[in-house]
Amino acid sequence: MVDTHCHLDLCEPPAAELIERAEAAGVTRLATVGTGPDSIERSLAAAGEHERVVAIVGRHPNFAAGFVDADARLIERAAADPAVRAIGETGLDYYRDGAPRADQRRAFEAQIELAAELSLPLVVHTREAEEDTFALLAALADGITIVLHCFSAPDRLEQCVERGYMCSFAGNVTYPKALELQDAARRVPDELLLVETDSPYLAPQPVRGKRNEPANVRHTAARVAELRGTSYEQLDALVERNAARVFRW
Numbered sequence: 041m042v043d044t045h046c047h048l049d050l051c052e053p054p055a056a057e058l059i060e061r062a063e064a065a066g067v068t069r070l071a072t073v074g075t076g077p078d079s080i081e082r083s084l085a086a087a088g089e090h091e092r093v094v095a096i097v098g099r100h101p102n103f104a105a106g107f108v109d110a111d112a113r114l115i116e117r118a119a120a121d122p123a124v125r126a127i128g129e130t131g132l133d134y135y136r137d138g139a140p141r142a143d144q145r146r147a148f149e150a151q152i153e154l155a156a157e158l159s160l161p162l163v164v165h166t167r168e169a170e171e172d173t174f175a176l177l178a179a180l181a182d183g184i185t186i187v188l189h190c191f192s193a194p195d196r197l198e199q200c201v202e203r204g205y206m207c208s209f210a211g212n213v214t215y216p217k218a219l220e221l222q223d224a225a226r227r228v229p230d231e232l233l234l235v236e237t238d239s240p241y242l243a244p245q246p247v248r249g250k251r252n253e254p255a256n257v258r259h260t261a262a263r264v265a266e267l268r269g270t271s272y273e274q275l276d277a278l279v280e281r282n283a284a285r286v287f288r289w
């Protein structure tokens with residue numbers, strides 16, 4: 041299994057121990073996400089030190105306040121590292137409003153443009169901002185591989201499928217009350233399915249209430265396999281194949 045989205049720099053214990061535990065749990069690769077300048081540096085360092093780790097670099101919408109062209113250039117320079125396999129996570133978050141919406145939008149648009157210029161996938165965060173997020177993607181992201189991280193738009197699944205967006209399910213799909221999300225995980229086409237931890241957040245049901253880590257992706261994958269009526273081994277092969285195609289590993 042692979043973990044296509046985690047934040048090693050925010051997890052405990054140190055990255056080396058987390059990676060060792062993930063490997064012991066059968067996690068063959070993981071993608072760690074840099075969400076701002078310091079976080080990007082830590083993500084690149086983890087990818088440089090560990091063969092099984094790749095990096096995703098960008099500016100999270102909650103940290104987009106004051107975003108200017110120089111910030112886009114910083115992401116571009118980081119993306120020159122061969123360990124970087126995608127731009128993000130970027131997008132819009134109207135739930136927390138951690139940054140002014142105009143700044144979020146400017147950062148999102150800049151990173152869409154950057155992903156297009158560099159021919160890299162775009163990892164998208166959207167929370168209570170789906171209308172604007174999907175409108176911007178439709179207008180600006182044609183031809184870019186889109187990964188909807190921590191998929192949270194089950195009511196837009198048909199639109200996602202029509203546009204070929206990758207739908208990456210995190211630990212919240214395992215929660216008993218997440219019925220709409222579970223239905224989406226059941227119905228998404230094979231070729232658009234990914235799983236992730238988003239650790240240290242959203243620990244799956246068997247370890248809910250604890251800090252999440254990459255090793256726990258197996259719990260999410262097991263629940264998604266159950267929902268889809270397939271074996272863990274078959275889902276494992278499917279997700280690894282999709283991740284290899286998207287992130288070129």
